[in-house]
Amino acid sequence: MISLTPLIQLLSAKPAGFAHAWFRDVAGAAEFAQVRVEALPLPACWLVRAADKIEDVDNEGRAADVGLGFDAIIAIENTRTQRAGETDDVLLAYRHAVRTLLQGWEIEPDINPIQFKGGRVLEYTQQDMYWADRYAFNALITNYLPDPGPFSELVYTGAPAL
Numbered sequence: 001m002i003s004l005t006p007l008i009q010l011l012s013a014k015p016a017g018f019a020h021a022w023f024r025d026v027a028g029a030a031e032f033a034q035v036r037v038e039a040l041p042l043p044a045c046w047l048v049r050a051a052d053k054i055e056d057v058d059n060e061g062r063a064a065d066v067g068l069g070f071d072a073i074i075a076i077e078n079t080r081t082q083r084a085g086e087t088d089d090v091l092l093a094y095r096h097a098v099r100t101l102l103q104g105w106e107i108e109p110d111i112n113p114i115q116f117k118g119g120r121v122l123e124y125t126q127q128d129m130y131w132a133d134r135y136a137f138n139a140l141i142t143n144y145l146p147d148p149g150p151f152s153e154l155v156y157t158g159a160p161a162l
Contacts, residue, residue, distance in 0.1 A: 002139055004028060004047050004070060006107050011045055011072075011098065018097050020090060032073060042128060043094060046073045050134065069136040072098050073122065078129045091129055095119065102135055112138040 005028075014022035024041040025031070032046035050069035074094050078087055104113045114137045122130035 002068060002107060002111070004049065007047055007070075007102065007105075010101055010105065011047075015097050015101065018093075020093060040075070040128075043074070043076045045075070045094075045098065047071070048073060048132075050136075063140065063142045066139050066141050067136060068139060069117070069134060071132040071134055072102065073130060073132045074098065075128055075130045078125060078127060087129065091131060095131065095133060098133065107137070108139075110140075 008026050008028060011023065012026045021043065023043050023045045025044040027044075027046050029046065029048040032048055048071045050071060052069075053067035055065045074091070076087070076091055076094060099116055102114050103116050106113050114135050117134040117136050119131060119133035122132050124130075
């Protein structure tokens with residue numbers, strides 16, 4: 001299938017002109033599953049796969065149109081400020097920066113560009129905010145190998161005559 005590692009690498013570098021501190025950690029699902037909130041350096045971002053949608057495009061099952069999705073989970077500190085709504089504005093700045101980097105980007109040649117599909121809150125606490133934005137793209141997967149032929153006998157080539 002298709003690796004999300006290039007996306008993690010893409011999000012690791014701070015975009016030019018971004019006004020806030022960039023993510024201290026950009027990682028995948030395994031790292032997200034091990035999050036210890038009390039020891040987490042924020043802001044952080046994780047890419048977590050969503051369910052695939054597959055449609056066969058041939059009768060032999062050797063090609064499939066695969067709809068791949070993932071969530072970009074953004075975590076920031078929920079700090080009380082003098083101005084109401086400031087923390088939400090900071091979250092929106094991170095969401096916009098991530099969307100700008102991801103939307104329209106092609107992970108590999110001949111794969112449809114990434115599309116933004118919306119977002120949802122995961123958690124708001126007194127200390128932090130977790131938000132997940134969904135992204136998706138389609139790819140035609142044709143690298144399934146055919147089954148080997150039936151085994152009938154061993155054929156030695158180049159062996160000395162006995």
